[in-house]
Amino acid sequence: MAAQTDDLKQTAAMTMVQALRSAMDIMLTRDENVVVFGEDVGFFGGVFRCTEGLQEKHGRTRVFDAPISESGIVGAAVGMAAYGLRPVVEIQFADYYYPAMDQIVSEAARLRYRSAGEFTSPMTIRMPCGGGIFGGQTHSQSPEVLFTHVSGLRTVMPSNPFDAKGLLIAAIESDDPVIFLEPKRLYNGPFDGDHDKPVVPWSGHPLADVPLGYYSVPLESAAVFRPGRALTVLTYGTMVFVAQAACELSGIDAEIIDLRSLWPLDLDTLVKSVKKTGRCVVVHEATRSSGFGAELAALVQEHCFYHLEAPIERVAGWDTPYPHAQEWAYFPGPARLAAAFKRSMEAA
Structure with missing residues (x-):
C-alpha cells in the first residue's frame, strides 16, 4: 500500500537517526498529546542522538528524562496512554526491556481487551536492537519474537530512513501499543554481515531522500x-x-x-x-x-x-x-x- 502523506515533493537526505527524529518532531508539533521520554532522551538527546534538539524545541514537559527504571518508564506510559496522552518512550537498548515485561504484557497489551474497549493504550516503545557495536550480551540482542507472541502488541522493524519515519508516525497515531525496534547497524547507513563496511545502500548513498513533512507508512504492509x-x-x-x-x-x-x-x-x-x-x-x-x-x-x-x-x-x-x-x-x-x-x- 502507498504511504499516506500531505506532500512527498519536499525531501532531504537523512540517515535513519535523522528520519526518526523528524517523525517525533512532526508528531510533537501536530499533536499536543504526544510526549517523548526515557533515559537520557531529553537534554542529552539519547544515546544514539535520535531525540537530539527535541527538548530544546518542544520544552521539558513534552520531552524529558526518566529515571533508570524501565518498569517505571513503561508503567508511567501505560497510565498516560490510558488517560489520553500518546507517549513515545525509549528503552535505551532492547536488552533492557526485561524489567518492563510485566508492564508491556500484562498492562499495555491487554488494556483494550480488559476494558472491553473503554480504554486503549496508544503508546510507542522505541528500542535500538541487534548487534554491530560490539556491545555483547547486554547491548546487542534481537528480542523481536518475544513481542510477536503477545496478543495486543504490534511489532515493527524498519530497514531504511523512509520507512522508519513513516512507520514511526503510524505507530504514534496507532491506538494500540507498538514495539518499535530500530537496528543499530542501520542508524547511519546499511552494513554487510562480514565486515564493518557499507553494502549497496539505499538509493546508492548512506543517506536516503525522505519527505520533510508528514506522511505515514501502513503498519501491516510488507x-x-x-x-x-x-x-x-x-x-x-x-x-x-x-x-x-x-x-x-x-x-x-x-x-x-x-x-x-x-x-x-x-x-x-x-x-x-x-x-x-x-x-x-x-x-x-x-x-x-x-x-x-x-x-x-x-x-x-x-x-x-x-x-x-x-x-x-x-x-x-x-x-x-x-x-x-x-x-x-x-x-x-x-x-x-x-x-x-x-x-x-x-x-x-
Whole structure:
C-alpha cells in the first residue's frame, strides 16, 4: 500500500537517526498529546542522538528524562496512554526491556481487551536492537519474537530512513501499543554481515531522500525490496541489506521481501512471492531456535505447500548467548546466506 502523506515533493537526505527524529518532531508539533521520554532522551538527546534538539524545541514537559527504571518508564506510559496522552518512550537498548515485561504484557497489551474497549493504550516503545557495536550480551540482542507472541502488541522493524519515519508516525497515531525496534547497524547507513563496511545502500548513498513533512507508512504492509524470480527471501531490518549483498555474491535472482511490520504480518505479500518463485529462504539476526523465522517457515508451509519446489531454508544467529568477541561470525552474513540460496536452488 502507498504511504499516506500531505506532500512527498519536499525531501532531504537523512540517515535513519535523522528520519526518526523528524517523525517525533512532526508528531510533537501536530499533536499536543504526544510526549517523548526515557533515559537520557531529553537534554542529552539519547544515546544514539535520535531525540537530539527535541527538548530544546518542544520544552521539558513534552520531552524529558526518566529515571533508570524501565518498569517505571513503561508503567508511567501505560497510565498516560490510558488517560489520553500518546507517549513515545525509549528503552535505551532492547536488552533492557526485561524489567518492563510485566508492564508491556500484562498492562499495555491487554488494556483494550480488559476494558472491553473503554480504554486503549496508544503508546510507542522505541528500542535500538541487534548487534554491530560490539556491545555483547547486554547491548546487542534481537528480542523481536518475544513481542510477536503477545496478543495486543504490534511489532515493527524498519530497514531504511523512509520507512522508519513513516512507520514511526503510524505507530504514534496507532491506538494500540507498538514495539518499535530500530537496528543499530542501520542508524547511519546499511552494513554487510562480514565486515564493518557499507553494502549497496539505499538509493546508492548512506543517506536516503525522505519527505520533510508528514506522511505515514501502513503498519501491516510488507515491501518488495528487490524483485526477483529464482527464490523468495523473507527478512527485515539489517538482514535486508545482507540479503541484497548475498544476491550479488551468488548471482541468484532472489526476491527480497522486507516485512517491516512483523506482527500483524502482511501475509498476502509473502504468499504471493513464494507462490511465484517456489523457493523460500528466511533470515534473521536473532537466535535460530524458536526465532521468528520458525513462524514464517510454518506460515509458508501452510499457505504455499503445493507451490514449493525445495525445503524452506532458515539462516539465523547461533543458539548461544550473544558472543561479544565473535559477533561478526554470529551474524548471518552474505556468504552464509548465499550458501542457503545455492542449497535451495539445487534441491530437487
